[in-house]
Amino acid sequence: MSASTRTGLGRILVFVYGVFALAATARALVQLGTQASLAPVAYSLSLFSGVVYIVATWALATDRRRIALVTICVELTGVLVIGTLSHPSDIDKASVWSDYGNGYGFVPLVLPLVGLWWLWRLRRRSGRGGSEFPA
Amino acid sequence: MTALQFVLGLFALVVALWLVALIVLDRQPDDYLYGALGVLEFGLFMQLVVGLVMVTGDHGGVNVAAYVGYLVGSLAVLPAAFLWSLGERTRAGTGVLLVAVIVVPVLFLRLHQLWGAR
Numbered sequence: 396m397s398a399s400t401r402t403g404l405g406r407i408l409v410f411v412y413g414v415f416a417l418a419a420t421a422r423a424l425v426q427l428g429t430q431a432s433l434a435p436v437a438y439s440l441s442l443f444s445g446v447v448y449i450v451a452t453w454a455l456a457t458d459r460r461r462i463a464l465v466t467i468c469v470e471l472t473g474v475l476v477i478g479t480l481s482h483p484s485d486i487d488k489a490s491v492w493s494d495y496g497n498g499y500g501f502v503p504l505v506l507p508l509v510g511l512w513w514l515w516r517l518r519r520r521s522g523r524g525g526s527e528f529p530a
Numbered sequence: 531m532t533a534l535q536f537v538l539g540l541f542a543l544v545v546a547l548w549l550v551a552l553i554v555l556d557r558q559p560d561d562y563l564y565g566a567l568g569v570l571e572f573g574l575f576m577q578l579v580v581g582l583v584m585v586t587g588d589h590g591g592v593n594v595a596a597y598v599g600y601l602v603g604s605l606a607v608l609p610a611a612f613l614w615s616l617g618e619r620t621r622a623g624t625g626v627l628l629v630a631v632i633v634v635p636v637l638f639l640r641l642h643q644l645w646g647a648r
Contacts (some may be wrong), residue, residue, distance in 0.1 A: 403618075486557070
């Protein structure tokens with residue numbers, strides 16, 4: 396239990412993920428609930444990003460490293476693909492990942508990189524102790 | 531930005547500096563710090579009441595669902611950070627409080643944007 400994804404810097408990381416889980420999910424639910432017909436695809440993607448953040452938060456908070464790795468990779472792919480495809484003027488159809496997370500101080504772009512670095516660092520530090528993360 | 535948001539935002543920044551000092555000095559938050567967080571949370575509750583009055587009045591087509599969503603969501607940030615920080619009474623736990631106290635003024639900016647986009 397000495398090295399866990401939720402201790403040390405990981406404790407702060409889990410909280411930041413939790414904030415984004417709440418922000419992205421709530422935003423998507425408001426969008427889908429009030430103006431779903433305006434941009435159903437964008438809002439569904441918004442909801443998807445919220446679910447990804449929820450799973451990543453849960454995985455990091457409970458030291459499930461493989462699930463954390465998968466969800467963070469999905470998150471990174473999502474922010475890069477949506478960031479490239481989205482147009483900055485589509486403000487009404489925006490999601491957390493639009494324009495590389497510009498509306499959120501680019502934290503959505505930095506967060507998965509920090510998450511991957513954190514998992515990598517833990518794996519190096521606990522090469523034999525890691526239960527579900529073979530070295 | 532409303533006067534309440536401005537005052538609460540400044541207060542949040544003062545608490546943030548306080549938390550930075552605690553992290554640098556490697557000290558644990560004391561009752562005064564927790565009291566300040568309580569005052570901030572009370573201010574957020576006041577803001578919810580003021581905001582609800584504002585959106586039920588002449589709001590000129592503001593996105594009410596989003597506005598109220600931010601008001602209600604902002605109430606969850608500090609209690610969640612407090613509980614999560616108790617799990618680890620180190621600099622990292624204090625860092626969680628710091629993140630939460632920075633998130634609060636960011637939410638004010640978002641509320642201000644939403645209101646200005648009418």
